[in-house]
Amino acid sequence: MYGERELEAFVAVLDCGSVSLAAERLIRTQPTVSRQIASLERQVGAALFRRMPQGMVATYAGDRLEPMARDLVRRGRRAREVMSGIVQDERSFVAAAPEMTSVLVLAPFIARGGPISDVVVATPAETYDRLRSGADLAVTTSPPDSRLRSIRILDLPLYCQLPSAHPLAAGESVELRDLLTGPFLTSGVGSAAWTQIQRAAESEAWSLEMASFGADAPIVQARSAAGHGPCVVVEPPRFGLVSKPLHHRGAPMQCALYASWERTHYARDDIRAVIDQLADFVADHVSGLHEKAALRSA
Numbered sequence: 001m002y003g004e005r006e007l008e009a010f011v012a013v014l015d016c017g018s019v020s021l022a023a024e025r026l027i028r029t030q031p032t033v034s035r036q037i038a039s040l041e042r043q044v045g046a047a048l049f050r051r052m053p054q055g056m057v058a059t060y061a062g063d064r065l066e067p068m069a070r071d072l073v074r075r076g077r078r079a080r081e082v083m084s085g086i087v088q089d090e091r092s093f094v095a096a097a098p099e100m101t102s103v104l105v106l107a108p109f110i111a112r113g114g115p116i117s118d119v120v121v122a123t124p125a126e127t128y129d130r131l132r133s134g135a136d137l138a139v140t141t142s143p144p145d146s147r148l149r150s151i152r153i154l155d156l157p158l159y160c161q162l163p164s165a166h167p168l169a170a171g172e173s174v175e176l177r178d179l180l181t182g183p184f185l186t187s188g189v190g191s192a193a194w195t196q197i198q199r200a201a202e203s204e205a206w207s208l209e210m211a212s213f214g215a216d217a218p219i220v221q222a223r224s225a226a227g228h229g230p231c232v233v234v235e236p237p238r239f240g241l242v243s244k245p246l247h248h249r250g251a252p253m254q255c256a257l258y259a260s261w262e263r264t265h266y267a268r269d270d271i272r273a274v275i276d277q278l279a280d281f282v283a284d285h286v287s288g289l290h291e292k293a294a295l296r297s298a
Contacts, residue, residue: 002043004076007069009036010048014066017055074134092117093267093274096130097139100217100235101257106139109281115274124191128260137261137271139278141192141234149268150260153279158193158253160184161221161241162230169242174230176248180206183229185220188213192255193232200248257282 012022013033023030041048048062058066092115097106102119110116120130127140128148144150160174168174180201186193194213201208212228214220217235224231225239234255237243246253259275261268 002040002069002072003036004073006036006040006043007073007076009033010040010062010065010069011073013037013049013056014058014062019056071133093136093271094118094120094134095137095139096120096122096127096135098122098124098127098141101139101141104235105257105278105282105285108285109278112281114277114281131260131262136265136267137259137275139257139259141255141257143256144258144260147263148260149263149272150258151272151275151279152256153259153275154257154282155254156192156234156257158196158232158234158246158255159237159243160230160232160246161237161243162224163227163240164242166230168230169244171244173245173247173252175250176200176246176253177204177206179230179232179246180208180210183210183212185212185214185223185229185231187216187220187233193234196253196255197232200253 008026009022009028012025013019016022016025019033019037020030023033026033037048044061044065046061047059048065049056050059051057095102095106095116095118097119099121102121106114106116106119110119120135122130124140124142127138127142128145131138131148138144138148139153141156160168160179162169162174168178176197186197188194194211197211198208210229214223214231217233218238220231221233221235221238221241223229225241231241232246259278261271261275265271
């Protein structure tokens, strides 16, 4: 079995490109790191690095070992964190989430004492993959895989946000049919907002050719404020935009926020308890964000 300190040395040399920089990062001596790499190479039965002008470069064997080594190092660290929490009766977990979910939902939950020690940021499409590489729970608007345990913790209204001078800003809400008659913005293809718009438009055979996309909510909101058309988001308004509920045939359009975890996770009951806490928190917190934004714009 490869030793954890040897694997840590291997990963550090990969990341730093030299034994000396890896030793500084690990707070070890250079000879110690060299011995640990040599020991790992003896166990593997092949050289793991080539010395090149640009530094230490992984061999074929090193490339093959890299993902396994990173996973083992990460699991070793996580095991120490978990056992320390058990002994001290202070359980905490790592969550995976898209950036805006991390900022708007998870960070405030942590600030209120929620038992999450870290958040791994990923795109909505990649969030569930992080459950296989160290995260304990995933929070995102993408529908979960059937192999996971999952809870729908909140329904998020879709908002049409636009400058106050825009003709669609006059009403209490914005109808999807009216939005689609001109240029509008939303987050990238596959986002929760776009998925709901696409489904509704396709059911009516309405054209979506006027849509354009941004990387995330702040960007599409900024472009909307600059005059590129209304935007559709779930986040509170920015840049002086007014926010109107987006409706389809008079009914509010929504997307769901899910929290998911592995069915076989060693702490699945504790994770479920954390998610119940999170669900209680977000029910008030998210609506409060929009209410505060509305008061500021009034």
